[in-house]
Amino acid sequence: MSVPAVLVTSAGRRVALLRAFRRALAALGGGRVLAADVAPSAPALHEADAGFLVPPCDAPACLPALLALCEREGVRLLVPTTDRELPLLAAARSRFAALGVTLAVSGAATVAIAGDKLATARFFADAAVVTPRLLDLAHALADPDRTPFPLVLKPRFGSGSIGVEVVRDAEALRFFVRRVPQPLLQEYVHGQEFTLDVLVDPRGRAACVVPRCRVETRAGEIVKGYTTRDPELEAAGRAVAERLPDAWGPLTLQCFRDSSGQIVFIEINPRFGGGFPLSCEAGADYPRWLLEWALGLPSTACADGWRPDVAMLRYDDAVFVPRGRCA
Numbered sequence: 341m342s343v344p345a346v347l348v349t350s351a352g353r354r355v356a357l358l359r360a361f362r363r364a365l366a367a368l369g370g371g372r373v374l375a376a377d378v379a380p381s382a383p384a385l386h387e388a389d390a391g392f393l394v395p396p397c398d399a400p401a402c403l404p405a406l407l408a409l410c411e412r413e414g415v416r417l418l419v420p421t422t423d424r425e426l427p428l429l430a431a432a433r434s435r436f437a438a439l440g441v442t443l444a445v446s447g448a449a450t451v452a453i454a455g456d457k458l459a460t461a462r463f464f465a466d467a468a469v470v471t472p473r474l475l476d477l478a479h480a481l482a483d484p485d486r487t488p489f490p491l492v493l494k495p496r497f498g499s500g501s502i503g504v505e506v507v508r509d510a511e512a513l514r515f516f517v518r519r520v521p522q523p524l525l526q527e528y529v530h531g532q533e534f535t536l537d538v539l540v541d542p543r544g545r546a547a548c549v550v551p552r553c554r555v556e557t558r559a560g561e562i563v564k565g566y567t568t569r570d571p572e573l574e575a576a577g578r579a580v581a582e583r584l585p586d587a588w589g590p591l592t593l594q595c596f597r598d599s600s601g602q603i604v605f606i607e608i609n610p611r612f613g614g615g616f617p618l619s620c621e622a623g624a625d626y627p628r629w630l631l632e633w634a635l636g637l638p639s640t641a642c643a644d645g646w647r648p649d650v651a652m653l654r655y656d657d658a659v660f661v662p663r664g665r666c667a
Contacts, residue, residue, distance in 0.1 A: 343370060343371050344414065344417075344631075344635060345372040345374050345413050345414050345416060346361045346365065346372070346373050346374065346415070346416070346417045346418075346419060346627075346631070347374045347375070347376060347409065347413070347415045347418045348374070348376070348384065348388070348419045349375075349377075349420045349421065349425060350421045350422040350424075351375035351376060351377045351382055351385060351421065352377060352379075352382050352383070353384065354384050354612075355383055355657075355659070357419075357421065357612060357616065357617060358373050358375060358388055360617060360620045360625075360627045361373050361419070364625060365631065367628060368631055368632070368635070368637065372389040372390065373388050374388055374389060374392065375391045375392070376391070376392045376393070376394045376406070377394070378395065378396050379393075380393060380665065383659045386659045386666070394406060394409070397422075397425040398424070402428065403432055403435075406418070407432075407435060407439065410436065410439055410441045411439050415439075415441050416440060416634050416635060417444060417630060417631060417634040418436065418441055418443050418445075419612070419630075420443075420444070420445060421611060421612060422499070423454075423499040423609065424499075426445055426454075426455065426611065427448070427451055427455065430445050430447055430451045431448055442630075442633070444611075444612075445589060445610065446584070446587045446588050446591070446610040447585065447586025447587070447588065449584075449585040450584045450585055450587045450610050451610055453584065454609060456497060457494060457495070457496050457498070457524055457607075458496050463583075463584075464580075464605055467579075467580070469576075469605050470602055470603060471604060471605050471606065472492070472526040472604060472606060473526065474524060474525065475491065475526065475527070481513065481514065481517065484509075487513075489507065489508050489509055490507060490528040491506075491507050491513070491525055491526065491527065491528050492507075492525070492526045493505045493506075493507050493513065493516050493517065493524070494520065494523065495522055495524075496521075496522040496523070496524050497521070497522060499609070500559065500560045501559070502560070503519075503520050503521065504560075506528060513525075526606075529596040530598060530599055531596040531599055531604070532553065533553075533554045533594070533595075533596050534551050534552065534553055534573060534595050534597065535551070535554055535562065535565075535593070535613055536549055536550065536552070536573060536576075536577035536593040537552065537612075537613065537615075537624065538577050538580075538581045538591040538592070539589065539590055539624070539626045539629060539641070540587045540589060541588075541639075541641065542588065544582065544586075544587060544588070545582060546577065546578040547629065547643060548624050548629075548643050548646070549574040549581075549643075550574075550619040550622065550624045550646055551567065551568050551569075551573040551574060552568070552619060553565055553566050560614075561614035561615065562615035562618070562652070563654040564654065565618060565652055566618075566648075566649055566652070567622045567647065567648050568648055572603065573595070573597075573603065576603045577593050580593055580608070581593070587610065589630060590610070590616070590630075591609070592613035593607070593608055594607035594608075594609075612626075617652070618650065618652040619646065621652070622646045622647045623645050623646035623647050624645075625640075628640065
């Protein structure tokens with residue numbers, strides 16, 4: 341059997357995720373970690389065993405390029421890292437499977453729910469999951485005196501907290517509503533924010549849920565935080581994951597515990613979150629478990645083997661390469 345390869349797409353700055361898969365492959369007997377991106381300056385391209393330039397995910401040539409790359413390099417597991425590429429990959433699952441490639445991607449229905457914030461809110465409501473109430477934007481603009489500020493204004497389609505604004509009065513609402521595409525208006529939740537790293541197994545069951553407390557973020561991504569053992573959060577994350585129609589692989593769920601102690605879910609991302617390396621370091625070895633499932637090996641997945649109170653304090657690092665390699 342040839343040495344298996346993992347391909348991380350839209351690799352960008354995901355060096356820590358790439359290294360986690362390298363460790364997992366080493367524990368399973370070896371293999372290669374490949375990275376793909378549209379930009380030669382993506383740091384992860386230069387950390388990978390091999391880096392490849394591919395067309396943007398909205399270009400017609402992207403899917404054929406990824407399929408050809410997987411076939412040529414013996415890829416057994418493909419791991420996307422951005423929301424933009426998920427619909428393309430979810431729709432092409434059978435084409436990758438024909439090449440022996442497992443996609444660490446949920447099915448098309450789950451991807452569609454997660455990619456549309458209005459559909460996400462409706463999913464939570466239909467599943468009896470507590471979520472912030474949607475408000476009528478036109479009414480809020482017309483009658484600000486009866487509008488319960490502060491509120492959250494967010495784009496219906498978007499990711500990475502881009503375009504999300506907390507509006508504290510009518511003036512801010514009028515200003516930002518012209519700048520947020522297809523805006524939705526929601527209640528503002530007061531409380532502690534958590535990220536839940538969830539891994540869904542091939543049977544559609546949540547194999548593990550790790551809550552992370554977000555202490556500090558930058559550009560929507562955690563830079564300081566810690567794992568926390570919280571059976572209520574873990575059970576809530578498991579319930580959300582298992583109510584999704586075709587979830588599989590990594591999910592990142594965002595929620596708050598409000599001032600009354602109630603858990604309020606706000607977002608679903610069917611991919612690895614930027615802060616996942618914290619959960620992995622705490623013992624939730626999702627890269628290894630995904631590889632075991634993809635390669636048909638006995639599973640070592642464990643719901644409770646991770647450690648609470650592991651903190652992550654991020655800092656900037658650098659990859660140094662000849663200028664010609666990143667131009």
